[in-house]
Amino acid sequence: MNLKLEMIVLPVSDIDRAKAFYEKVGFRLDVDYTANENVRVVHFTPPGSECSISFGEGMTPIAPGSFQGLYLIVSDIEEARAELVGRGIEVSEIFHDAGGLFHGHEGGDVTHHSPGQERLAGVHPERASYGSFLTFSDPDGNGWVLQEVTQRLPGR
Numbered sequence: 001m002n003l004k005l006e007m008i009v010l011p012v013s014d015i016d017r018a019k020a021f022y023e024k025v026g027f028r029l030d031v032d033y034t035a036n037e038n039v040r041v042v043h044f045t046p047p048g049s050e051c052s053i054s055f056g057e058g059m060t061p062i063a064p065g066s067f068q069g070l071y072l073i074v075s076d077i078e079e080a081r082a083e084l085v086g087r088g089i090e091v092s093e094i095f096h097d098a099g100g101l102f103h104g105h106e107g108g109d110v111t112h113h114s115p116g117q118e119r120l121a122g123v124h125p126e127r128a129s130y131g132s133f134l135t136f137s138d139p140d141g142n143g144w145v146l147q148e149v150t151q152r153l154p155g156r
Contacts, residue, residue: 013064065141077148091136095125
């Protein structure tokens with residue numbers, strides 16, 4: 001059986017504000033459909049992705065900003081950061097982790113460390129695949145992580 005992740009429903013508080021943000025990030029707008037005054041669906045796909053995001057009126061009971069650690073994979077983290085900054089998106093500095101583990105969020109910002117480990121500035125010193133990150137959040141606080149992957153692990 002093949003199972004492909006197709007869509008993630010994001011909790012947002014203001015549909016038009018979220019739509020403008022994801023357009024600014026560079027996601028492709030696929031659908032903006034209003035069925036009636038209680039149902040509106042907005043659907044975006046990140047460039048190069050087979051998985052999309054969707055948000056809108058009447059789509060999820062989850063509190064806006066609840067999603068953290070939504071990963072976007074890039075082949076060049078420095079180039080991706082420059083493009084996002086050029087689009088006016090507030091992003092973190094690039095970082096890596098001494099232990100290479102990624103866990104949740106702390107203080108509203110996606111973090112990259114386990115207790116006792118450090119989040120270190122800059123790209124991974126060996127530029128190891130899966131080793132460099134940056135983060136940004138949408139206007140509601142849903143947290144995104146860009147991770148540099150230049151060589152996939154076997155089986156992917």
